[in-house]
Amino acid sequence: MIDKTCPSVEQAVADIPDGATVMIGGFGASGSPIELIHALIDHGATGLTVINNNTGNGEVGLAALIGNGQVRKMVCSFPRSSQSKVFPEMYRAGKVELELVPQGTLAERIRAAGAGIPAFYTPTTVGTVLEHGKETRTFDGRTYVMEPWLRADFALIKCEQADPLGNLTYNKTARNFSPIMCMAAATTIVQARQLVQRGAIDPEHVVTPGIFVERVVGVPDPVHEDTLIAAGRSYP
């Protein structure tokens, strides 16, 4: 019987090497797999390229991973927020690189990678500074820019329910980038609030089919980034 469950977050991230490209699900605080990120901090892999919509908040989760000097480059659409200070400081100090990608292009580049489409054309960024250096082409009289797929070695994902096959459901807007990141990464590692038996998730309600998932680890009472920040916490 196939069983993708993994006993701990530590074991789940143990083979992420230095220099890996890692997608991390979540949009701001919602959907951020805090326990997996903290396990990656403990694991200590460096020189990472991290793909996430943002750059974390406070001094926990993604912001802590960046602050710990493990991230060489961020790929994101919105690298600042009212509570982000780690990334802006390190970016200004030249300690971390930034690839700025419009949010819809970021999503589609990830989806395309998961779908085996090496590039696509989009109208987004036409006529702006972010168009610079990109190949353009005209379809039906309108100009589009070519965007390449965005693949990753690993994805770190938070979900609501997971079964041993890796079938997943999510909770509300915590879904965001996670389903497409599961598709785009070679090894997708999921923390699930509930591990359920095979067959417990109605096939009509599966959001991410298990074929896109390699490892599932139960985190029954996940912490939320906003709660940690409100409590003044930092990691490690």
Add this chain to the structure above:
Amino acid sequence: MTTGWTREQMAARCAMDIPDGAYVNLGIGIPELVAQYVPGGREFIYHTENGLLGMGPPPDEADRDLDLMNAGKKYVTAVPGAAYFHHADSFSMIRGGHLDVCVLGTMQVACNGDLANWSTGEDGAIPAVGGAMDLVQGVKQIFVLTQHTTKAGEPKLVERCTYPLTGRGVVSRIYTDLAVVDITPDGFRLVEPAPGVSYDEIESKTGAPLLPQAAPAG
């Protein structure tokens, strides 16, 4: 001393131009107020980029769900009939032309419809674009809701944007504290002044020629 429209009145005036049944994306800031002024008898369905169609008003603190946010990372609710979806589907709704109206704030808007609302382009600024460039390319109508001038009194309605563009020729109509202004092939045209505000005042605070109101039809 001019009064013009308050932020709430600007939002209410903008809401008047959104048709019943429209799928609407509201930008962060003044545009969020539009949701409070839906004209009687109409229903708008609100889309938020992070994967919710059918966004409702903010919850009471006791009822808030940490997994239910809008694109501005504020806690929201979901109305009966709402749907959740992932980011690629969300931007398929945007880029694929399925949304009817997007209301955005701005730094500058030019008389040819160019919009600049994501970066000042200053050295040391952290560039952050979010979904703005996708929204302006994909949503059928882009409305801009903004003060007519900056806090320093500089026009925000200009001949050509000096800040980095979000998109070229994308804006159709502008709602300010002083007026409703259309983008036309001939440039800015006054649609409606705020009560008590003269054409001359609006024109003097606009950084490009302003065509007067068209004569009423018939």
